[in-house]
Amino acid sequence: MNKFDVIVVGAGTGGSLTAKTLAKAGLNVCMIDRKAEQNIGDKVCGDAIGKHHFDNIGLAHPSGEELDQVIQGIKVYSPDMETEVNVQGEGVHGYLVNRLLFGQRLVKEAKQAGVTLLTETVVTDPIIKDGYIVGVCTKNLKTNKATDLSAKVVVDASGHAAVLRKKLPPEFGIETNVKDEDIEICYREIREIKTPIDDPGFCKIYLDLQKVPGGYYWVFPKSPTTINVGLGVAMVEGFPNPKDLYNEIVASMPLFKDSKVLTGGGGLVPTRRPISPMVANGIIIIGDAACQVNPIHGGGIGSSMMGGVRAAEIIIEALKKGDVSKEALWPYTGIFMKEYGAKQAGLDIFRMLLQRLNNDEMNYGMRQHLITDDDLLKASMGEDLKLNITEKTSRLFKGLGCLSLLKKLNTMAKLMREVKELHRNYPDSADGLAEWEAKVVAIEQKAKNL
Numbered sequence: 001m002n003k004f005d006v007i008v009v010g011a012g013t014g015g016s017l018t019a020k021t022l023a024k025a026g027l028n029v030c031m032i033d034r035k036a037e038q039n040i041g042d043k044v045c046g047d048a049i050g051k052h053h054f055d056n057i058g059l060a061h062p063s064g065e066e067l068d069q070v071i072q073g074i075k076v077y078s079p080d081m082e083t084e085v086n087v088q089g090e091g092v093h094g095y096l097v098n099r100l101l102f103g104q105r106l107v108k109e110a111k112q113a114g115v116t117l118l119t120e121t122v123v124t125d126p127i128i129k130d131g132y133i134v135g136v137c138t139k140n141l142k143t144n145k146a147t148d149l150s151a152k153v154v155v156d157a158s159g160h161a162a163v164l165r166k167k168l169p170p171e172f173g174i175e176t177n178v179k180d181e182d183i184e185i186c187y188r189e190i191r192e193i194k195t196p197i198d199d200p201g202f203c204k205i206y207l208d209l210q211k212v213p214g215g216y217y218w219v220f221p222k223s224p225t226t227i228n229v230g231l232g233v234a235m236v237e238g239f240p241n242p243k244d245l246y247n248e249i250v251a252s253m254p255l256f257k258d259s260k261v262l263t264g265g266g267g268l269v270p271t272r273r274p275i276s277p278m279v280a281n282g283i284i285i286i287g288d289a290a291c292q293v294n295p296i297h298g299g300g301i302g303s304s305m306m307g308g309v310r311a312a313e314i315i316i317e318a319l320k321k322g323d324v325s326k327e328a329l330w331p332y333t334g335i336f337m338k339e340y341g342a343k344q345a346g347l348d349i350f351r352m353l354l355q356r357l358n359n360d361e362m363n364y365g366m367r368q369h370l371i372t373d374d375d376l377l378k379a380s381m382g383e384d385l386k387l388n389i390t391e392k393t394s395r396l397f398k399g400l401g402c403l404s405l406l407k408k409l410n411t412m413a414k415l416m417r418e419v420k421e422l423h424r425n426y427p428d429s430a431d432g433l434a435e436w437e438a439k440v441v442a443i444e445q446k447a448k449n450l
């Protein structure tokens with residue numbers, strides 16, 4: 001059986017950064033993807049990434065053909081289209097990338113660092129021995145040949161498929177199942193439009209809780225005439241077909257009159273707090289496979305790359321000590337939670353409330369700027385959510401019979417602070433996990449009952 005120091009399953013954004021970081025430290029790394037090499041990176045996605053993610057992990061910013069559009073802000077529209085929240089500032093500066101070329105660059109950098117890349121190879125199962133993951137079962141999609149590969153540590157970076165996570169036995173203590181209600185199902189197209197838009201530097205998000213339950217639709221310019229446009233809904237019971245909804249609501253927007261569809265397709269993204277823990281004996285789970293995605297907007301490229309780099313750093317230390325047990329890998333979850341997971345957990349509480357508001361409440365809230373544009377930006381960067389509730393707004397809401405919304409928002413802001421604090425103080429060992437988890441679930445329950 002072929003033996004590696006580390007096997008990384010999935011050559012997406014998270015997997016590529018994990019593999020590259022490990023190989024740079026001199027480890028013998030194998031990265032496996034089911035796609036043909038020339039297709040790696042091609043994914044149904046909004047293609048938007050914040051600039052800060054590149055600075056955070058020291059990755060070169062996109063340029064040349066890889067860079068489609070520089071983004072300077074986000075405009076969010078209320079359901080009645082009467083309010084436009086315009087979020088601008090350092091925190092939302094970013095890029096629309098050519099997803100294929102971006103992915104190709106990351107894979108190339110991993111290979112240059114010394115990673116062995118196996119493509120058109122599907123990972124089917126983890127190999128488990130004496131309570132440890134010691135390798136993976138693979139099948140070559142061209143030859144149908146099955147091969148077992150072994151490694152000291154395996155990383156599940158297989159995205160939403162989470163091929164290894166889903167197959168871990170209960171004694172590994174990993175959440176194998178993500179609830180449908182915590183997943184967004186999306187349909188997206190890239191369209192060429194006739195008349196150039198006048199503000200290509202802005203990503204636009206449209207909220208309509210009645211028509212697009214638990215989600216939103218987006219218009220992200222890749223150039224003044226090329227638009228990444230799509231729609232996502234929460235997979236709650238009886239959810240509408242996102243493609244039908246897209247055709248009904250989005251494709252009919254005046255902007256797309258006489259436009260040409262360049263490509264289209266569906267995709268899934270988990271939008272909840274990260275799984276906990278993300279490690280077990282011989283395995284670390286990263287990226288979408290570990291639900292490392294922003295629960296509000298569904299962005300997960302940057303956090304998967306950061307999650308991959310941090311996982312590699314922990315694995316390098318563990319291999320130096322010759323110990324790949326759950327205890328040795330344990331610090332990973334806490335490190336991720338401090339850097340990003342706490343913010344995710346807070347925003348997950350926000351999502352739980354947002355998904356249950358109605359359009360009237362959303363229209364009132366946005367019109368009265370209950371959260372100012374500046375505070376929305378700060379909250380999206382991980383700061384505590386500040387509510388702009390003055391005596392005047394309280395009186396107005398009372399008059400409109402909407403006082404309960406203010407109370408809900410206040411309680412939500414408090415619960416967000418509490419859950420973030422818990423995630424910043426993730427238990428140092430598995431001993432404290434049950435108590436920690438119970439506290440998190442209790443907060444979520446309160447948020448769901450708001």
Ligand SMILES: Cc1cc2nc3c(=O)[nH]c(=O)nc-3n(C[C@H](O)[C@H](O)[C@H](O)COP(=O)(O)OP(=O)(O)OC[C@H]3O[C@@H](n4cnc5c(N)ncnc54)[C@H](O)[C@@H]3O)c2cc1C
Binds near residue numbers: 045
């Ligand atoms: C419609 C949509 C819009 C989105 N928009 C944005 C956005 O604008 N900005 C943003 O930041 N994020 C966005 N996201 C989320 C983002 O795409 C993901 O968070 C990000 O790609 C996660 O990276 P990853 O490496 O974990 O997984 P992926 O990039 O999905 O990579 C997983 C890799 O694993 C491979 N794989 C899967 N199963 C197997 C197997 N069994 N064997 C071998 N290989 C396997 C796949 O082929 C793939 O290459 C969007 C997602 C969707 C669905």
